[in-house]
Amino acid sequence: MANRHKKLGLTNDDLLNMYETMLMARRVDERMWLLNRAGKIPFVISCQGQEATQIGAAFALDNTKDYIAPYYRDLGVVLHFGMTPKELMLSAFAKAEDPNSGGRQMPGHFGQKKNRILTGSSPVTTQLPHAVGVALAGKMSGEDFITFTTLGEGSSNQGDFHEGLNFAGVHKLPVITVVENNKYAISVPLDRQVAAKQVSDRAASYGMPGVTVDGNDPLEVYKAVKEAADRARNGEGPSLIEAVSSRMTAHSSDDDHRAYRSADELEAQKSTDPILTFGAYLKENGVLNDDLEKEINDRVMEIVNEATDYAENAPYADPESALKYVYAEGGEE
Amino acid sequence: MANRHKKLGLTNDDLLNMYETMLMARRVDERMWLLNRAGKIPFVISCQGQEATQIGAAFALDNTKDYIAPYYRDLGVVLHFGMTPKELMLSAFAKAEDPNSGGRQMPGHFGQKKNRILTGSSPVTTQLPHAVGVALAGKMSGEDFITFTTLGEGSSNQGDFHEGLNFAGVHKLPVITVVENNKYAISVPLDRQVAAKQVSDRAASYGMPGVTVDGNDPLEVYKAVKEAADRARNGEGPSLIEAVSSRMTAHSSDDDHRAYRSADELEAQKSTDPILTFGAYLKENGVLNDDLEKEINDRVMEIVNEATDYAENAPYADPESALKYVYAEGGEE
Amino acid sequence: MPVMSYINAITLAMKEEMERDEKVFVLGEDVGKKGGVFKATAGLYDQFGENRVIDTPLAESAIAGVGIGAAMYGMKPIAEFQFADFIMPAVNQIISEASRIRYRSNNDWSCPIVFRAPFGGGVHGALYHSQSVEAVFANQPGLKIVIPSTPYDAKGLLKAAVRDPDPVMFFEHKRAYRLIKGEVPEDDYTVEIGKADVKREGEDITVITYGLAVHFALQAAERLAEDGISVHVLDLRTIYPLDKEAIIEAAKKTGKVLLVTEDNKEGSIIGEVAAIIAENCLFDLDAPIQRLAGPDVPAMPYAPTMEKFFMINPDKVEKAMRDLAEF
Amino acid sequence: MPVMSYINAITLAMKEEMERDEKVFVLGEDVGKKGGVFKATAGLYDQFGENRVIDTPLAESAIAGVGIGAAMYGMKPIAEFQFADFIMPAVNQIISEASRIRYRSNNDWSCPIVFRAPFGGGVHGALYHSQSVEAVFANQPGLKIVIPSTPYDAKGLLKAAVRDPDPVMFFEHKRAYRLIKGEVPEDDYTVEIGKADVKREGEDITVITYGLAVHFALQAAERLAEDGISVHVLDLRTIYPLDKEAIIEAAKKTGKVLLVTEDNKEGSIIGEVAAIIAENCLFDLDAPIQRLAGPDVPAMPYAPTMEKFFMINPDKVEKAMRDLAEF
Numbered sequence A, B: 001m002a003n004r005h006k007k008l009g010l011t012n013d014d015l016l017n018m019y020e021t022m023l024m025a026r027r028v029d030e031r032m033w034l035l036n037r038a039g040k041i042p043f044v045i046s047c048q049g050q051e052a053t054q055i056g057a058a059f060a061l062d063n064t065k066d067y068i069a070p071y072y073r074d075l076g077v078v079l080h081f082g083m084t085p086k087e088l089m090l091s092a093f094a095k096a097e098d099p100n101s102g103g104r105q106m107p108g109h110f111g112q113k114k115n116r117i118l119t120g121s122s123p124v125t126t127q128l129p130h131a132v133g134v135a136l137a138g139k140m141s142g143e144d145f146i147t148f149t150t151l152g153e154g155s156s157n158q159g160d161f162h163e164g165l166n167f168a169g170v171h172k173l174p175v176i177t178v179v180e181n182n183k184y185a186i187s188v189p190l191d192r193q194v195a196a197k198q199v200s201d202r203a204a205s206y207g208m209p210g211v212t213v214d215g216n217d218p219l220e221v222y223k224a225v226k227e228a229a230d231r232a233r234n235g236e237g238p239s240l241i242e243a244v245s246s247r248m249t250a251h252s253s254d255d256d257h258r259a260y261r262s263a264d265e266l267e268a269q270k271s272t273d274p275i276l277t278f279g280a281y282l283k284e285n286g287v288l289n290d291d292l293e294k295e296i297n298d299r300v301m302e303i304v305n306e307a308t309d310y311a312e313n314a315p316y317a318d319p320e321s322a323l324k325y326v327y328a329e330g331g332e333e
Numbered sequence C, D: 001m002p003v004m005s006y007i008n009a010i011t012l013a014m015k016e017e018m019e020r021d022e023k024v025f026v027l028g029e030d031v032g033k034k035g036g037v038f039k040a041t042a043g044l045y046d047q048f049g050e051n052r053v054i055d056t057p058l059a060e061s062a063i064a065g066v067g068i069g070a071a072m073y074g075m076k077p078i079a080e081f082q083f084a085d086f087i088m089p090a091v092n093q094i095i096s097e098a099s100r101i102r103y104r105s106n107n108d109w110s111c112p113i114v115f116r117a118p119f120g121g122g123v124h125g126a127l128y129h130s131q132s133v134e135a136v137f138a139n140q141p142g143l144k145i146v147i148p149s150t151p152y153d154a155k156g157l158l159k160a161a162v163r164d165p166d167p168v169m170f171f172e173h174k175r176a177y178r179l180i181k182g183e184v185p186e187d188d189y190t191v192e193i194g195k196a197d198v199k200r201e202g203e204d205i206t207v208i209t210y211g212l213a214v215h216f217a218l219q220a221a222e223r224l225a226e227d228g229i230s231v232h233v234l235d236l237r238t239i240y241p242l243d244k245e246a247i248i249e250a251a252k253k254t255g256k257v258l259l260v261t262e263d264n265k266e267g268s269i270i271g272e273v274a275a276i277i278a279e280n281c282l283f284d285l286d287a288p289i290q291r292l293a294g295p296d297v298p299a300m301p302y303a304p305t306m307e308k309f310f311m312i313n314p315d316k317v318e319k320a321m322r323d324l325a326e327f
């Protein structure tokens, strides 16, 4: 494997950083499944298989000023934007300290104002017009941040995808939309979902560039998002990027995908596991070795363990606190 | 002008038929404006400028079996599908005998089951998924009709456009969608509405062929819709056609378009008036002459006059009849 | 009579209707091979094939709109929304279209479609997998809204909905799916839409409710019976349009009325029930019309503490019943 | 004090708020050069330019959704829907998003947006340009819904809505736009959201209503006054959440209550008003709670005969008032 990252302006340290964040996303996610199967948390929805897309994209943004409207699988994206494993675990356990929602929402419903992570809901694709609105507001206010939003390929069939991207296109707003195409929307495969040859073909409907990239390769995703970000910051408007990868788990902890996916298919996708393939790339390019790999993994695991312990022992919100924050209280904004 | 219609398999009689229907649409519409300005009917919304698109398209369908879900400007389409000028006038006057709605809906809200014209509403674009649903039903029932639906270019930005056409694309349903692009959505010009270079570019999003044609030329529109209809009947799925023409009136009788369109623009579009340009084509090809033109116009005017008189004198529905038909009555379907 | 769960009664109703009439078909997200996220359509794909059990793209307005088109043509679609919370993108098609098709066409066209959706809380579903959304639609003449509480009613009402010439929204309490079991006759029967049902006869107080809360009321009524308080329980079953006569009769019977819903209180459909009583039998009342409902917060939270706080349950219903009985 | 029309008061409120705070901006269909189909935004495009008076594509879910995004960022968008009837495609954004943003984020994010829309009938608008849609939203904690009846209230409430830290739906009766005129102070004032207003003091019967019907009630009250019947008129102004105290007080005052809405009867917001009264002051009542509303048909027809049959008017209100007074 040739060294492809230098050309992209990425240092070895950047790559190790990306790798560690991908691994963190995976390990946090794996832990949640364990906790779910142990009956300790009611629900998980995974990033597994999509870490390369998420980290490649997030690293191409400016996590000190850009705004993001992620979707439920974007554990990797929010990690890079500053949400900590502890905070993610607090959310998984639905504890009062969860910064996303104080335990009000299911895990995967991200939101954290201090890190410019817009609050998200369950109905898919509603976040896309929000990202467009933040971009509009930024433009009106003369700010130079861009906004970034993601969704699944199934969700690209919602009306809000069309309406939101057309708005962004007409007003040439600095919005980057990444469709994380994992080829399934719960049980429904790509060809029963999306009539387009590829999701990125939809970009032409909105007068914006569209590309499809290998979502298992963080460097390819990084490159596409970086180019889109540069265009957006230059006032050249929005972009649509489709990153194709695989869903390595069932849709969620409530699903069993063996009912609609063959054993062969499930086996085959293991070979494209981005943690493994990116790790291999790093090793082949002398960025990673077995010792360093172990060191990173140990560090990650320690953080995951601490986060789990902390969150498990943290208190729930009081029952009556369910009554709070319907409207602004006492003159607050 | 070369004879272009023979190649399309259209006889001189077909052309005269098309011309007379176009003229009928125009004259009925003009009459409605007069009636509106005289305070006799509260509202008009026009087909003027779009007759070539409508008649070209409608003649390419089978008006004995195809289903149509027209939009409010489609006076020309419904005329060819069997709605009479008298019925249209009954609707304009909101009289009980109006087959569209018994005077319940504004004019332009077409619907007539015996002619397979689906009932329409005011919120734009909702008819598109309906046309897809009828096509699905036809396919399930083994029928060989196709469905046809229209909308404005502004309306192509609604979520229902995206959702409906994607459904048609995934299930390869026999649906033809014609976007009647008159370059305005009320006051908002094309470039503030549609971010795509052309509306037909959106076809790729749904895996279907898309073309843009001159909507002032009924033969071009006929050709595009005929090809789409042949494909649809062959099981080759849906098509999207954009027909570009002009809106020759204000948006409706409640609008004054001089507030947002220049006098030059309004003057310039007179030269592309499809009634005139198609008339000229017919004359140049020896299909029409001044005598025949007058004969047709007289015939049309007589029908329009009769229709107006009849409708004006027809009774309104009884006040209490407003209570009827909320639900099926007495076991009917 | 076989005993079956609420969800099995629903599946059976669809199966029987699809066998009876080939115009009946199912469409929705994951209804095919997967048999639906709750398995309500389990087995239908295998029996009827992909042409009559259609996995749609993830687009609710299209599910509704395409279904409406097919219904106008003369089919009998059963459109499943994966969760009631996700009907919102389809509100325009349901309210502006389905509910107005017969009326606006002066009876020329009709729209015999069923919109099914699981609703309700107490399943750790958080804000967007727990909601009661019926009030959004319970002001739209042309629509009917059905919410069964028992397997018997679920099967009979769903069959009636499929055969109904007009659009019917059919909300199924997702916690009832496996929790509630009951006898369901083997023969083909329907339950009339528009009719409430007395689920328990009583003399002292009247509880009017629907959905899972019917069971809470019945459980609480048992407990009150031990103390000699006799509770009359009316199950609305069709919550739009309401069965006014049955409501008035039930209210008059005891003169003390408790209305229960799992929805937020203000603007819920029990407000309309109260209004009907206050308009028609005010002088038959011996106590103010009481309402027990969820608090007026957007939707129930995920954390068990707050979810429990939000949800009504037999204890809360019992307490409200005792307070009323003592009034 | 200058006298101005209801619509001019609305335009003025927006103009003043945009001058006061550059975070305030307007978006919607045809709001720019055309100044809106009713001219509610007339002059704003010229004064503030196309960046603050934005003609959007024809897509209501985007109007709402983009506005919500801008509001989350900290702007103060005023989103215009051309007709209330055309809000339906945006219901998901309004109900699932705007109304739940503060709650679901545990007060981390907020959504200070105003959704404006002309509603109501009597303008030959037929089924889809005449509707009262407030009941669709009047069960969503997190939202506030305002419906002013006078130019004074319109200006003051719209300014309050723009400054409100939470989403506010603001419905303007389109027939009131030019019909209703009144005094509007030149100075900057707001009218508090959430407070009903006594529009006429009276002793014999109480009418509770909102929107254009307030004027029908006031006209009818004049006529009854000639016969010595004294009518108390409460204008709800904010129809969600309701001002319970004011409702209870007004009901208690006369003991005879007539509720009036232009909406269809069943499931309209006056059902909730009746429920509040029946729950809180049943024993203060001397007559059943009466309701006058549109018939339960999908929406009002176009033909003048049927439109008139549907619409409430001063005569119908007068008759209902007299019947109640005589009870």
Ligand SMILES: Cc1ncc(C[n+]2csc(CCOP(=O)(O)OP(=O)(O)O)c2C)c(N)n1
Binding pocket: A073, A122, A123, A124, A151, A152, A153, A154, A155, A156, A180, A182, A183, A184, A185, A186, A247, A251, C029, C058, C060, C082, C086, C089
């Ligand atoms: C409006 C709406 N409808 C249905 C659902 C239920 N649902 C949750 S995720 C999902 C599938 C999403 O598929 P895709 O967009 O491909 O994303 P993926 O989960 O594959 O990453 C569905 C149907 C929902 N959340 N929102």
Ligand SMILES: Cc1ncc(C[n+]2csc(CCOP(=O)(O)OP(=O)(O)O)c2C)c(N)n1
Binding pocket: B073, B122, B123, B124, B151, B152, B153, B154, B155, B156, B180, B182, B183, B184, B185, B186, B247, B251, D029, D058, D060, D082, D086, D089
């Ligand atoms: C959902 C919805 N929003 C707004 C309107 C109001 N409206 C009626 S026609 C129209 C413009 C339509 O433009 P276009 O689609 O280009 O069709 P045209 O009238 O130009 O033929 C608008 C905004 C509506 N009818 N429906």
Ligand SMILES: [Mg+2]
Binding pocket: A152, A153, A154, A180, A181, A182, A183, A184, A185, A186
């Ligand atoms: Mg997917």
Ligand SMILES: [Mg+2]
Binding pocket: B152, B153, B154, B180, B181, B182, B183, B184, B185, B186
């Ligand atoms: Mg147009």
